[in-house]
Amino acid sequence: MTHIKDPGMKTRQRRAKMLTGISLLAIIPFLILCTFVYPVNDDFTFGLRHIQKNVFQVSSDIYLYWSGRYFATLISALNPFAVSDNPIPLFRIYSAVAIVLTTIVMTLSPAICCRRQLTHCQSAGLGGVFLLTYLALMPSVSQAFYWFSSCTAFTIPSLLYIMLVALTAADSKASYFIACTLALIVPGGNEVTAVITVGTLGYIAFTYHDRKYWLLLTLSAAALLLVVLAPGNASRMANQHIWANAELWALTFSIGQTVSWIFLWGPVLLLATTIYIPLFGRKLASSPIYDVSFSRYLVWFFITIILAHIPPTYGISSAIVDRTANCLLIFVIIGYFHGVNILLRKHRATADRLASLLSGKWIFGASLFCFLFAAPFSINSPVATAVTDIITGKATDYKRIQQQRVDIVRQTPSAEAVKLPPLGITSKSLFVKELESEPDTEFTSAFSRIYKSRVRVYVEDREARFEDNLTALKNYAKKGRVRR
Structure with a gap:
């Protein structure tokens, strides 16, 4: 019998913390960057739509x-703009709420679905790995946290998706009711x-054959149809330039972009795996829910990713944009692990040896160092970009110029054309x-109208x-030397 080296519960707890x-x-x-946030583009148009109007009529x-x-x-x-007479501070509060919710959902969701295998401390550590991986790979921070219109359409639904996936493993009636609602x-x-x-719930339903999963799949599929068959989509697409052979182009491009994510996100996910296996993976794999076909999982995983590219690729003949890629990344992280x-689960002996090797003090330390400084803390x-924007004053400059623009609009009484100051290197x-x-x-029209100006x-x-x-x-260091 192979002797498996185990670092011990206390060591695992300490590493998870x-x-x-x-x-x-x-x-x-x-x-910190929330204090520099200003509304942009769609925030103005959606604000105008909702000001002093019935929310259900607008919807x-x-x-x-x-x-x-x-x-x-x-x-x-x-x-x-629709709910406050002083909207800009509220935009900043909303950004902070989006960040806090992202942190809470990612770090606490594992406690729901992994409660039988992991302690609360270990579950939070697993959530920390997910959060660090997400922060390392995010296609767009601004569109995830600092753009209200993107938060409502992409960030919040993504966080609710994480909760839905976690709740599928819960047993209580209350949890199931919440899952159905989600x-x-x-x-x-x-x-x-x-x-x-729909892809996730379809995989769960077809893999585990439980009636409660079939109901979740049915509800989500009905909701998907409600989105796709909306009359507004047809009106919107009528104004879009659709390429010839759009269906073939969309499928081909979706496959190509799916492959590109492997090269873009794969290395960081592999680095995260070296931490995941010894601390969480070996223990989680003991659950019988992972005693399923890997080939079936792999087919589902890639088909879901490809299909997720179809709506933007076919609808607007465009590659998947950063805000939608943020959503896709969350699915990829969950699906990958x-x-x-x-x-x-399938290769337990190999998994035990690998976990034993990666659990060693020096190897784990090296793995953690490589993951942190090649991923979330790389240059x-x-x-690192958020820290740099704060240190070098780029965030301050962004805030100053955006406020200048607001002041110009508010203080210019006529309907003349006025050039706004550029953001420059921002x-x-x-x-x-x-x-x-x-x-x-x-x-530009919405920007003036939202501030009640004719300029x-x-x-x-x-x-x-x-x-x-x-x-x-x-460059910041050079400027500092010149000032001295």
């Missing part, structure tokens, strides 16, 4: 004439999350979109410019 602590520290710069109009995202439209009624709500956020939700557990990671963490380069367009504004230089973090820090 360390991972939880590191993940919470990584969130701090994102919370109905959007469903009929623009989009089937019934849940996202409903919660967009919380737009600060199965109806989550697909109404956006089309990508809708496909992912589920697959790891299946493999660990150009979202975490904060990558905060920047979402720029206004148009001509007055009287959708967002016609435009931005001459629409191209956002960014520096890599190392260059930004070098």
Whole structure:
């Protein structure tokens, strides 16, 4: 019999606490950046739609004439322009809420679905690994946290999706009722999350053959149809340029982009696995729920990813954009580690030897170091970028220029055309979109109207410019020497 080296419960607990602590520290710069947030583009148009209007009437109009995202439209009624006389501070509060909710959901959800295998401390540590992996790979921080319109349509539905997946493992009637409610709500956020939700619940239902899972699948599929068949989608697509052979193009491009994620996200996921296996994976794999076909799982995993690309690719002839890629990343992280557990279950002897090897003090320390400084704390990671934007003053400059624009709109009484100051080299963490380069367009008009002004504004230089973090820090140091 092979002797398996076990670092012991206390060591695992200590390491799990360390991972939880590191993940919470990584969130701090994102919370600081909330103080620099300003509304952009869709925040203005949705604010105008909701000001002094019935939320259900607005939701109905959007469903009929623009989009089937019934849940996202409903919660967009919380737009600060519609609910507050002093909206900008509320935008910042909402950003902080989005970050806190992301942290809570990711760190506490494992306690729901892994409660039989892991202690609360270990579950929080597992959530910390998920959170650090997410922060390392996020396609867009600004669209996940600092853009209200994106938070309502993408971030919140993604967090509810995580809760739904966790609740499928719960036994209580209350948990199942909440899961059923989420199965109806989550697909109404956006089309990508809708496909992912149906794909996930479909896999669970067909794999475990429990009546309660079939009901969840039925509810989510009905919600998906409600989104896809909305009259507003047809109206919206009528104004889009659709390529010839759109179906073939969408499928081919979706497959190609799916492959690209393997190379983009795969290395970091592999590094995270070296921490995951000794602390959590070996113990989780003891659960019989992972005694399933790996090939079936793999087919489901990639088909779901490919199908998730279809709505944006077919609907607007475009690659999946950053805010939808944020949603996809959450699914990939959860699905990837589920697959790891299946493999660990199937190859127990190999898994035990690997876990024993990776549990060693020096090897675990080296694995943790490589994961942290090649992923969440690498020089150009979202975490490092957030810190750099704060240190170098880019976030401060972004806030100053955005406030200048607001002041110009409020203080210019006439309907003349006024050029707004450019952002220049700006904060990558905060920047979402720029206004148009001509007055009287959708967002420039909405920008003036939301601040009750008649001035016609435009931005001459629409191209956002960014520096890599190392260059930004070098330039900041040079400026500091010049000032001295």
